[in-house]
Amino acid sequence: MYSLQRLKLNFAVEIMNFIRKIKYLFVKNPSDTEVYGVPGQGKALLVSIFSVIFFAAIWIVVTLPIFPSDVEGELIPYIKPLFLPSPQDVFAKFTFIWSEEFSGGTLPTHIGWSMYRVFGAFFLATATAVPLGILMGINKHVRGFLDPPIEFYRPIPPLAYLPLMVIWFGIGELSKILLIFLAIFAPLVLNTRAGVRSVGIELIHAAYSMGATRAQVTFQIILKGAMPEILTGMRIGIGFGWTTLVAAELVAAQAGLGAMIKSASDFLVTDVVVMGIVVIGLVAYSFDLLMRYFERVAVPWKGK
Amino acid sequence: MKKQKIVAKKAAGQVKTKLVLADVNVVFPGHGGAESVQALSNINLTLQGNDFTVVLGSSGCGKTTLLSLIAGFIKPNSGELFFERTLAETDSAMPKKQKITVDGPSRDRGVVFQAVEGPSRDRGVVFQKHALLPWLSVLDNVEFPLKLRSVSKKERFQEALKNLKLMGLEDFLNHKVYELSGGMQQRVGIARALTADPSVLLMDEPLGALDALTRENVQQIILKGWLATGKMIFFITHSVEEALFIGTRLIVMSPRPGRITHEFPLDFSEEFLSGKTARVVKSSPRFIKMREKILDIIYRDEGLIK
Ligand SMILES: Nc1ncnc2c1ncn2[C@@H]1O[C@H](COP(=O)(O)OP(=O)(O)OP(=O)(O)O)[C@@H](O)[C@H]1O
Ligand SMILES: [Mg+2]
Secondary structure (H helix, E strand, O other): OHHHHHHHHHHHHHHHHHHHHHHHHHOOOOOOOOOOOOOOOOOOHHHHHHHHHHHHHHHHHHOOOOEEOOOOOOEEOOOOOOOOOOHHHHHHHHHHHHHOOOOOOOHHHHHHHHHHHHHHHHHHHHHHHHHHHHHHHHOHHHHHHHHHHHHHHOOOOHHHHHHHHHHHHOOOHHHHHHHHHHHHHHHHHHHHHHHHHHOOHHHHHHHHHOOOOHHHHHHHHHHHHHHHHHHHHHHHHHHHHHHHHHHHOOOOOOOOHHHHHHHHHHOOOHHHHHHHHHHHHHHHHHHHHHHHHHHHHHOOOOOO | OOOOOOOOOOOOOOOEEEEEEEEEEEEEOOOOOOOOEEEEEEEEEEEEOOOEEEEEEOOOOOHHHHHHHHHOOOOOOEEEEEEEEEOOHHHOOOOOEEEEEOOOOOOOEEEEOOOEOOOOOOOOOOOEOOOOOOOOEHHHHHHHHHHHOOOOHHHHHHHHHHHHHHOOOHHHOOOEHHHOOHHHHHHHHHHHHHHHOOOEEEEEOOOOOOOHHHHHHHHHHHHHHHHHHOOEEEEEOOOHHHHHHHOOEEEEEEOOOOEEEEEEEOOHHHHHHOOOOHHHHHOOHHHHHHHHHHHHHHHHHHOOOO
């Protein structure tokens, strides 16, 4: 009996804390100290919410059929649906394609395939770019060897080498994932390398003076110290990955958000194009929020 | 004056170690058209036994450079830096003298880093350089040297806690280092160096950011620790009073080019260790006379008086 009461009390306290937490997303927590002159200090969430509402409102207004047309008695929107469908239409398409097939699959199928490609490439890129970036940071031979090819291919648009990928690796999954992989790999490897360089020499010296071996310095000081920049590289990298998605799915993809957008644009189904864009944006943004949260947990010392 | 030599504990049959710097020069190349800096010029210095060497000198005269050299962080442009180990008589089978050139940092030379890189006129920028690991808590930082050697968890904790208590930090075990004040961070650095337990302890203005009271306390802790362990200590400071009180030997350096200009033996720490209070030692006429003399030398170096 007693413990049940206590449980209820705990629950109430938890809820109060949660409400407080939500509140402090918007306004300054009085227990936070304000430091004079920190660039861009303060909560921006309220402004961001306003921004979302602002742009959504513009979208709604310009697609609302309130203007008289040439035909007597008919009202048309400021921008025709062919150029910009209304949010209601896009949402209707969203719910429709969620269960009905469009261009080779339902929406969950498209999302699934695209996530498989982007996250598969992201996983492969992380598994290779981080060790190579560390090696480039700590070994001049590796750095000298890998720098030219990476810096050479980095600025080339993926669409330019897409044909080569297809000729070399066929029209299957390999060339698609490889294309996205290459887009993620370069920024991640360069960020990792920069992360190694950002580790203060005094930390490395201190570790050696305490008897650390080379391996201990590499794994416990350099890798750890490079972590904030590695995570930034991962965030930038996956952004590039999403950017490359449509290009990767241009060639012979049965399903995928990029393929869906491509075939919708072929048939001028603009509302599906817009819906695809919004879905990609939302998936990518959600993942970025997750990464930011992970960053706060994993490298709380960043910038300290 | 009575000359009573303080002999710190030494295990029997142990080797005697000398650290020798012979004609050492360090030049930092100037970047982007700046002139190169002769940071150290013709340094000849021998540190031996349980010497407690204190280094004084104006900002930018090369104190940190000298310490980095001994720690093995930088290499001399010319000259030699080596350990000379003389084996005790009982070990006659082994060669009498062994010369080991210093090559890189090692566990035998522990370092307490200068907390804030001095307000150097030549470099301008002031960096926080306490060299603590920001991703570890205070306790983990102090345990770190033992963790590197895979010492058991319990032993690590006891040793770290002991040294953190010495530094008055037992209430901050689980804080992150960036949550501490500059002076507290410095004390964590000292606790970590004590935990690493090197045979030579190199300290770069370790008490620079401490308040006067804590500073006096930590001075006494270091002195007593030195007496108990017989470590060789190399100690940089800006405070003349601290230098006179804590060392057995004083080195005064001058800038441009960085060089050793004076050397004095010191015995005020003996007075403290044989029972007088720190305040009594520091206010004795002999202490004050010495302090004024050293200040005079430093002011002359600075060109403040002719
Ligand atoms: N890495 C470096 N590159 C170039 N010049 C350097 C470097 N480190 C030190 N110097 C120069 O060498 C000289 C000695 O510097 P050092 O840091 O040894 O002085 P210091 O005596 O420790 O000064 P402080 O008391 O301010 O700590 C200075 O003129 C400085 O500008
Ligand atoms: Mg210095």
